[in-house]
Amino acid sequence: xxxxxxxxxxxxxxxxxxxxxxxxxxxxxxxxxxxxxxxxxxxxxxxxxxxxxxxxxxxxxxxxxxxxxxxxxxxxxxxxxxxxxxxxxxxxxxxxxxxxxxxxxxxxxxxxxxxxxxxxxxxxxxxxxxxxxxxxxxxxxxxxxxxxxxxxxxxxxxxxxxxxxxxxxxxxxxxxxxxxx
Amino acid sequence: xxxxxxxxxxxxxxxxxxxxxxxxxxxxxxxxxxxxxxxxxxxxxxxxxxxxxxxxxxxxxxxxxxxxxxxxxxxxxxxxxxxxxxxxxxxxxxxxxxxxxxxxxxxxxxxxxxxxxxxxxxxxxxxxxxxxxxxxxxxxxxxxxxxxxxxxxxxxxxxxxxxxxxxxxxxxxxxxxxxxx
DNA sequence: ACCTGAACACCGTTCAAGT
DNA sequence: ACCTGAACACCGTTCAAGT
Numbered sequence: 001x002x003x004x005x006x007x008x009x010x011x012x013x014x015x016x017x018x019x020x021x022x023x024x025x026x027x028x029x030x031x032x033x034x035x036x037x038x039x040x041x042x043x044x045x046x047x048x049x050x051x052x053x054x055x056x057x058x059x060x061x062x063x064x065x066x067x068x069x070x071x072x073x074x075x076x077x078x079x080x081x082x083x084x085x086x087x088x089x090x091x092x093x094x095x096x097x098x099x100x101x102x103x104x105x106x107x108x109x110x111x112x113x114x115x116x117x118x119x120x121x122x123x124x125x126x127x128x129x130x131x132x133x134x135x136x137x138x139x140x141x142x143x144x145x146x147x148x149x150x151x152x153x154x155x156x157x158x159x160x161x162x163x164x165x166x167x168x169x170x171x172x173x174x175x176x177x178x179x180x181x
Numbered sequence: 182x183x184x185x186x187x188x189x190x191x192x193x194x195x196x197x198x199x200x201x202x203x204x205x206x207x208x209x210x211x212x213x214x215x216x217x218x219x220x221x222x223x224x225x226x227x228x229x230x231x232x233x234x235x236x237x238x239x240x241x242x243x244x245x246x247x248x249x250x251x252x253x254x255x256x257x258x259x260x261x262x263x264x265x266x267x268x269x270x271x272x273x274x275x276x277x278x279x280x281x282x283x284x285x286x287x288x289x290x291x292x293x294x295x296x297x298x299x300x301x302x303x304x305x306x307x308x309x310x311x312x313x314x315x316x317x318x319x320x321x322x323x324x325x326x327x328x329x330x331x332x333x334x335x336x337x338x339x340x341x342x343x344x345x346x347x348x349x350x351x352x353x354x355x356x357x358x359x360x361x362x
Numbered sequence: 363a364c365c366t367g368a369a370c371a372c373c374g375t376t377c378a379a380g381t
Numbered sequence: 382a383c384c385t386g387a388a389c390a391c392c393g394t395t396c397a398a399g400t
Contacts, residue, residue: 086329104332109345112294115301116292116293119296120293144267148284155285160286163286164349168348168352170351170352171355174351174352194394
């Protein structure tokens with residue numbers, strides 16, 4: 001509060017005439033950022049592509065505000081603004097053939113994945129140093145980890161995200177196929 | 182630091198003779214909790230069951246310390262202790278037929294999902310009230326959300342977690358099947 | 363080697379007083 | 382209606398001084 005006030009050239013206490021408290025201010029930030037989500041497109045493609053597009057948009061918004069990712073991780077998305085997106089996503093899943101319950105599950109699961117992965121993406125790389133030196137590891141004891149360390153420099157977190165997203169969608173696909181029989 | 186010291190019946194500054202700083206203390210907590218992960222079992226079942234079991238164990242440890250979940254969300258797991266689990270998981274995936282790169286992707290993706298979902302599980306339910314009253318929503322404007330609200334009271338977050346986990350595993354399965362051809 | 367007290371530079375928030 | 386200053390109850394951390 002004190003720093004926000006300072007940035008506005010005003011005293012900290014003045015803010016309390018515009019927001020309830022710190023949580024209220026964060027609510028505002030939350031809704032503001034969520035408002036950057038591109039509007040739900042009219043249904044023109046497959047549900048697979050639509051789910052993918054929604055998840056990617058969400059990720060893009062999160063990565064555009066790395067400092068806010070922990071906020072999204074802690075705060076539930078229940079503003080009116082965000083409910084419009086929820087509605088669209090649930091509609092999408094139901095139209096694909098999922099039950100109401102399964103749509104809820106699928107939606108929550110994808111959101112959890114996007115947020116969880118965003119966290120690992122924006123993680124302060126400086127923190128990595130606090131761990132043990134990878135170089136000091138006995139390569140014989142940790143063959144797979146050693147292999148992994150060699151891969152890290154060229155590792156693409158966006159590709160990794162895509163990979164997991166496609167796993168989820170492909171899992172849903174298979175589930176729909178078997179339930180239709 | 183001040184409260185930890187107080188709980189130990191000592192002055193805050195005394196802690197600095199045992200840990201570097203607050204981050205160092207959190208590192209210790211982190212490793213301690215991670216140590217509660219059941220040891221990697223010998224390979225006796227399918228990789229599907231093994232991946233599922235590892236993810237469920239990780240979730241159980243997280244949920245046993247709800248206040249620490251945000252810590253796990255922010256801090257990378259690079260203690261020697263945790264690397265043993267990483268090694269085991271990567272070995273598991275490679276033995277299932279994934280390349281080193283795909284194993285890394287799969288591992289990270291599952292961890293992101295477990296952490297992301299744990300966050301939504303331990304989210305302070307008191308926060309939900311800060312959103313708009315679901316009751317005040319126009320049911321005609323939000324048919325799917327209205328449906329969802331009716332489902333919430335009987336919604337099982339553990340079942341939801343299982344659902345997503347199985348999607349990921351089933352997605353991996355399909356990927357392996359098609360790549361083998 | 364380990365602990366301590368005072369001090370510094372921060373927080374969010376209450377409350378009474380100003381315009 | 383909006384802003385302010387002083388004050389309260391907190392933080393993590395530095396530094397010099399104690400045993």
